[in-house]
Amino acid sequence: MTEPAVTFRAVTKRYGRVTAVDDVSFDIAPASLVTLLGPSGCGKTTTLRLIAGLEHASAGRIGIGGADVTTLSAADRDVSMVFQSYALFPHMTVMENACYGLRASGLTRAQAEARAADKLRLVGLTGFERRLPSELSGGQQQRVAVARAIVLEPQVLLFDEPLSNLDAKLRRRVRDEIRALQQDLHLTVVYVTHDQEEALAVSDRIIVMSQARIAQDGTPRELYEAPASRFVADFIGNANLLPVTLRHDDATMGTATLGALAVALPHRNLPAGPALLAVRPHAVRLSATGDGLAGKVAHAAYLGGHMEYGVELPGIEDELFAIATDIAQPLRAGQDVRVRFDPGGVAVVRAEEE
Amino acid sequence: MMPLAARAWAVALAVPALLLPWYGQESLLAALRAGDAMPLAMVAWARPWLLPLLAVPLVALAASWRDAPRLLVAVSLAGLAWLCLESLAITHRGWAWAWIGGLLGAAPTQPALGWGALGYALACTMLAAAGLARRGWCRGDMFVLGAILLILGAILIFVFWPVMTVLISAVRDNDGAFAPVLFWEKFSDRSIWGLECLSDARSCGAAWNTLFLAVLVGVLSTLLGLAFALVALRTGLPLKGPIRLLSLLPIITPPFVIGLALIIMFGRAGFITSFLYQTFDIPRSRWLYGWPGVAIAQLLAFTPIAFLVLVGVLQAVAPSLEEAAGTLRAGRWHIFRTITWPLIRPGLANAFLIGFIESMADFGNPLMLGGSFNVLSTDIFFAVVGAAHDQGRAAILGIVLLAFTMAAFTSQRLWVGTRSYTTVTGKGDGGVPPPLPLGLRAACYATVLPWLALTVVVYGIILGGGFVVSVGRDHTPTLKYFLTAFSIDRGVGGWFLSGSAWSSFLTTMQLSVIAMPLTAALGLLTAWLLARQEFRGRGAFEFLTMMSFAIPGTVIGISYILAFNTPPVELTGTGTILVLAFMFRNMPVGIRAGIASLAQIDKSLDEASLTLGARSGRTFRLVILPILRPAIIAAMVYSFVRAVTAVSAVIFLTTAQYQLATVYIVGRAEIGEYGIALAYSAVLIVVMVAALIAIRALVGEQRIGRRQADTGAVPIGLSAS
Structure with a gap:
């Protein structure tokens, strides 16, 4: 070397x-x-x-x-x-x-x-x-x-x-x-x-x-x-951080649950139990109907190439920040939505900063 | 590996030790040519206490070749320390302190130090800098360390030590014996602290007089300066140009000449006094000789300084603030009272303190106009030159004066310095300041216009008075005064300068021209260290350098006599001591100009040069100096002008051989030869204006704009991410 x-x-x-x-x-x-x-x-x-x-x-x-x-x-x-x-x-x-x-x-x-x-x-x-x-x-x-x-x-x-x-x-x-x-x-x-x-x-x-x-x-x-901490997840790519419960399913994979929503993802050897789910804004899927967490669009902004939404989730303080490429049928502020996450844009991170 | 510079200095250390005369001699060149220069290596055998100094170059050479920075620092500092100790302990009269004699027996003697010792001390200092740089001090920068150590050494020798000598000599009698009782007697003397003027007609003590005058002049010059600044900046009167021009004149006027002009107008035989007597039968009186006259002269001299300070402060008040207040329904008076006045208050305090210090330090005007109104600065002079010749008393008066000015100076730095609201952001402020309240405007006009008229008349007398037969009485133009001073005649050996003023004029020019670049260089280098370098003890370093600003000229004068009259450093009676007095007295002007300019230059320029492989010395020369041109001009002009117009410090130091222009003029004025004094002053003013223009042309105008400052550059400070 x-x-x-x-x-x-x-x-x-x-x-x-x-x-x-x-x-x-x-x-x-x-x-x-x-x-x-x-x-x-x-x-x-x-x-x-x-x-x-x-x-x-x-x-x-x-x-x-x-x-x-x-x-x-x-x-x-x-x-x-x-x-x-x-x-x-x-x-x-x-x-x-x-x-x-x-x-x-x-x-x-x-x-x-x-x-x-x-x-x-x-x-x-x-x-x-x-x-x-x-x-x-x-x-x-x-x-x-x-x-x-x-x-x-x-x-x-x-x-x-x-x-x-x-x-x-x-x-x-x-x-x-x-x-x-x-x-x-x-x-x-x-x-x-x-x-x-x-x-x-x-x-x-x-x-x-x-x-x-x-x-x-x-x-x-x-x-x-694979952000090592809440800080890195937040700083790089503006991740939404949601409190989840992590369960180990096998040597590599685990399941993070948030209310009615369960996401399968690599657990990266974090301890099972309370953890944070880092969700990239573009990995948030919003739909008017279907399954997923119930939420409500707090505000919507049209940015030409994409839409930006703020979504209120019950029991979670910060608004969920979402980016959607579907500009043909935008959601309106005040509308009830269902929230799901694309597994390609989520990761678990340790709950507490050490 | 040890940097090459360290080895070079180690070799250089051997040069003074082996070649240059160790002890003082009349002329270095003559001694070298005659071959009787007695270097350290030769004198040391007869004076064994010098032998350790001979060992230093050897150890230093070894240390620099074997890369032992710790040893190098130790040995060079030890050399310096031993040099100081032995030269202070063994004087021309034997042991400096009697108790050493008891310990070591018979007293050896040695004369004052010479070029060899100077070179030796210089090389030791640079070796210490090289060693410390190698150890990583000051980011491993030898130039910075060397500059710090050299400036520190120079200030210790030429500012700190003289002041200490004054303090010490205050507690001694004229024979040098320790006399604390005498000190207390002299210190508590009625002529210093007496308060008789409150109860009867006698004069108060000099300390109270000085304080009273300084407060009066401080307050009045601040108010006048403010009135002028308001008229110049906040009214439509087209007086801005004339006021600015007039505000520059006192800087190039020898300080006492204003007093002289006042005597010609308002003295017992003055033309205005005579006019009032003949026309209105107002009796002639000596009212001018005393605090009223001194105060008027000082106000004429120092109001422009207050004006310049306050113009700066007033300009820094963003008009948008006042406009904002206006849109919030505030009337003109309300705006002035609640916005403008509070914002300029720190500036007012600053102007007051400057006027206060200047008044205390002023020597020429009290000498001309003081009469029986004693102030400290002139009393110091009379204590030394008078019949009494009491150095102890002069030293005590000096201490009292120094205590006053230092207190004002310290409070200016600690209190006013931290309380400035106005910041120049570099952003344009589109606002237009509101017009002044009517009453205030009327008051400003009422003070400014008469004062302006008085100033114009005073300067008319100063510039023209030497070229008429008698100002106010007989205005027939004449050159007789000018020719008495500056005639050139043809004699047996050809043309020669027969005028009585030539000798003092040429000496003044010569010494001022020598002092000019040295003062500017010292000031700017110090400014660069203070503004750009981080090192331990920077605050103390800054205080030491700025301290000489607060030391009144008379105290400098008396302290230089006391400190440099005897070995180890013997300089009195030489031109060198005058140049040194000019340098260390005027250095703060260069420091201020330099710091102000450096604040506008992005620090990353220095750093860019460093990362490109240029060391600090090269960076300073190639990058900083070219950009600092305006500051160089300012520092050179000021040091020249202040050297030419200085009186207080140099009146103690001049000799028949080194007679200075100002001292000559004071002498003429004292015996009533006003014509010659005025003609000479006018010549000096013209020469200084010419020099100002010449310096500007010589150094050149700046080639670049301040683009760097407005590209939105964020100076990389310590706190930046």
Whole structure:
């Protein structure tokens, strides 16, 4: 097995009494794209900055490419970073920005410009070399930031919410470009975002963080289909969480019962008894008649491609959030409905947060 | 592996030890050329207490080659500590403290430290920084650590130590013996704390006078400043431009010149006094000489500062708040009383405290106009230069003054600093502020317009008074005053500067120009450390750096005399001490300008540069400095202007060889040669305006807009996810 590109061993970062990163360990394999995902304040950006050397760990060891870099300054680490604000030097041209890292590591202007031109071409910015950042659009600035970072061909490339300053349309395109670039150049990328859709779309692996710790670490499919906790189920894919009773039927399968409704699904070795059922919004089946739980449509919204419903279930506090693709015969608010769940979009999770 | 820099500094440490003269000599170059530079390696054999210092470079070399950062830090700090200890303990007169003599016997002596010692201390500091960086301090950044340690060392030596010397000399008599009883006698003296003015006609103590004047000037300058700010921003009167221009003039005016102009107008023989006497038979009096005159002069000088503070505060009050109040059925008075006034209250407190501190520190105007109204800053001066020559008394007066200003400064930072409601969000506010209530507007006009007229007349006298025969009486233009000061004649050896002012003028320019970039660099580097770096003890560091702002110039002057008159650091009578006084006195201006500018620059720019492999030093040079150009201009201009116009600190430090312009002008004015004083002042003002324009052209305008600030960039703070 090859050496991991990044290793975290029991890393903790404290600011005074606040612990921003608490005893976090992970390895990141070379040439993979790993996302740090979580709500704001969960420690994901601090983790990224710890890799960059912009923060130094209060405890634990950090390694890059097999070497211990725990006490090394940012300038001495073989990583580069694309900032949320891009952080393009406003007084330098695109070319000067792109050359900056190479010039800092001692290359002559001619050598640096040759290599920088190569990378600018890669991100499609040939012809913009003499412009100032303020003369570029947001998307172009973003590409300059990426070009500036990859020019150094670092062992690890870091992205801090790179899409947050782009409009929704551009976001999808840039996202795919970043992923394509990563795969073409076999880059090791650590990517921070709070947008679960973005994370699912680009990642080889996702590390979900919550309250300074790792909540779950796995492939997008694992996280979505087998969330380890209520938090992960809720955060990824906006699952509805319903209290159920779990019964083991055999070595793998079990049955979750909620009132009149019983769902067969893998029990994933959770203890039998009270549990939570995570139901994806698109796995909720609503019909005017038939079997299933009795509920009532609280509100309905038409979103062009699909319908969104809020459904009241007796004895359950939160409304059930459902997405239906049937826009031809929408349900109306106030209408009584029957609720069933598609087994493809449900999973059991532990009832209590540990 | 130890960074290369550590090894380089370890080698560099050997240079001062082996090559540069360890003890002070007149000229470094002359000593080197003559080959009689006595470096540490040579003087140490005759002075065995220096031998441990010789061992430091050897250990440091070994430690940096074998990558032993802990040893490196230990040995370099030990070297520094020993250097401080031995140079303080063994003075030019023997043991500094008598009890060591009892312990170690006969007293050796040594002269003041020289270039070698300076280089040695510098290299030791940088080695300590290299070692600490290797141990992971300050995110392993040697440039940051080195800058922190150097600035800290400089501030300890040139701000903290002089102030401590004042405190110590206050409890000693003139011969240096410990005399606590004498201290108490002098401290509780009637001339400081007396309250006789309440009961009879005699003058109160200097402390009460100073306090009274400072409160009066603080309150009045704040109110005047507010009136000006309201007129400039909230009325339709087209006075904004002229007021702003006039508000800049006091900054480039030597402080006492305003007092001079007042004497020419309102003194016993002043032209307005004479006019009133001849026309209305109002008897001539000496009312100007005393607190009224000083207060008027200080108000003319410090109201513009209050104005600038309050304009900023008033602009930061979002008009939409006042509009919102208006839509909630509030009348104009009600809006002003319930919205505007509470929002600007912290700004008012700030303006008051600045006026308070400035009034206390002012030296030139009380000297000109004080008469028998004694204040602390001038009393300190007279205690040193007067017949009494009582350094202890000067030190005690200095302590009282320092206590007042520090109290004001501390309350400004602790109380006002945390109570600002106004925040600049960068969002445009489309609102239009409502017009002022009628009564308030009338009151503002009634104060602003006459005061504006007075200011214009005062500056008319200052700029033009030196070029007429006698202001107010005989307005025949004349160049005789100007030529007395600045004539150039042709003699036997060719052209020479025969005017009486040339020597002081050229010295002032030379020292101010030297101090200008040094002050700006020190201030901006400190600002960058404070604004951008996180390190333990940052709060204390900030307080130390800003403290010199609160130390009145006279206290700086007296403390520099007391601290640097004898070894180990002997600087009095040199131009260096004047440059140092300028630097550490004006540094806070650079710090403020730098911090304000850095606050507008996204921190991720620094971080981007770091992650691209540029170390802090390079980042500072390539990224921060170019963006900081406006702050550099501001810091350079201020340090130049304040060096040229300084009186209080330098009046103690000037010598026949280093006579300064302001001191010369004060001397002329004191003997009644107003024409020359005014002509000289006008020349200084013109030169400063020219310098301002030249600096702007030299440093260049900023090439970029503040795009970075408005791309919606979220500064990555500590708390960001």
